[in-house]
Amino acid sequence: MDNTAVEAGFSEDKENKGGKEILKEGPFKFDDWFSEVYEPSREMTENVLMKYRRLAVVDLTEYSIVRIYSSGVPAEKSKMYTLSGIYPDAKFGFVLQKNGAPIASIWFDVLENRVLVIKQIQGKRGCREALAGFRWERMLVRFVVEWTGLHNFKEVRVIRGEHQEWHRNIPERKKKFYLIYDVSAKREGFKPVLGKGIEYYSFIFGGNEKRK
Numbered sequence: 001m002d003n004t005a006v007e008a009g010f011s012e013d014k015e016n017k018g019g020k021e022i023l024k025e026g027p028f029k030f031d032d033w034f035s036e037v038y039e040p041s042r043e044m045t046e047n048v049l050m051k052y053r054r055l056a057v058v059d060l061t062e063y064s065i066v067r068i069y070s071s072g073v074p075a076e077k078s079k080m081y082t083l084s085g086i087y088p089d090a091k092f093g094f095v096l097q098k099n100g101a102p103i104a105s106i107w108f109d110v111l112e113n114r115v116l117v118i119k120q121i122q123g124k125r126g127c128r129e130a131l132a133g134f135r136w137e138r139m140l141v142r143f144v145v146e147w148t149g150l151h152n153f154k155e156v157r158v159i160r161g162e163h164q165e166w167h168r169n170i171p172e173r174k175k176k177f178y179l180i181y182d183v184s185a186k187r188e189g190f191k192p193v194l195g196k197g198i199e200y201y202s203f204i205f206g207g208n209e210k211r212k
Contacts, residue, residue: 028110033067033092040065040094040147048146052139054132065143068093068105089120089165094143096136103127106140115155116148117200120164121180137184145188145203156203157193158185163200 032038049060070088086095090107097103104127107120121137141158148156161167161177185201192198 028092030069033069038151039067040143044146044150045143048139048143049134052135052142054134058133062099064097064100065094066097068095070107085124085126086122090117093120094140094147096131096140098127098130103130104136104140106144108144114153115157116144116153118144118156118158121184137180138188141184141188149205154205156190158190158201160198160200 045065046060048065049063053060068086068088069092071091086102086105088105088107090109092110093105093107095102095105102124104123105120106118107122108116108118110116118141121140123131123136145156158181161179161181162174164177164181167173167177182198182201185203186192188203190201190203193200193202
């Protein structure tokens with residue numbers, strides 16, 4: 001088990017039974033998530049870090065990406081918190097660290113049919129300088145795609161920015177969330193799924209025209 005990821009876990013929310021207990025429910029369980037089978041390799045991590053590095057002077061040995069978990073209840077509603085300054089809106093996540101300290105994260109849920117849904121892409125407040133060396137939003141999306149491709153998932157979805165929990169039709173967030181979610185998904189080869197407008201973005205393994 002990845003001890004760093006466990007230490008990054010969240011405090012117990014008594015109203016929601018605590019993260020570990022809730023994660024034992026459903027098709028993808030807490031024990032699955034932290035098994036050695038699903039641990040990302042350092043080789044894959046370095047390949048993704050290098051691909052999305054903006055500046056050659058960035059020392060990749062200072063950065064890591066580890067697994068993390070929560071109850072799956074949006075942070076504000078569950079009143080969950082973490083001393084690391086990461087606030088989740090889904091059950092499972094990867095956290096980008098610099099020298100062991102979290103600077104950004106990506107959160108997702110797993111549906112019954114082995115479909116993974118990315119619900120949150122979040123930079124930690126005060127870490128802009130540490131993140132400046134990467135195209136970090138796209139990097140985290142690509143990391144999830146590469147990881148799921150190794151573990152027999154059928155599809156990865158990214159929600160639209162306007163559907164994100166924290167969008168809330170606040171004017172200054174409209175463009176920001178569009179860039180983080182919609183643009184990142186499209187640039188990573190995700191295709192829009194239409195309903196009444198664009199419902200979400202989809203990457204189907206073996207079905208998308210290009211995989212970057």
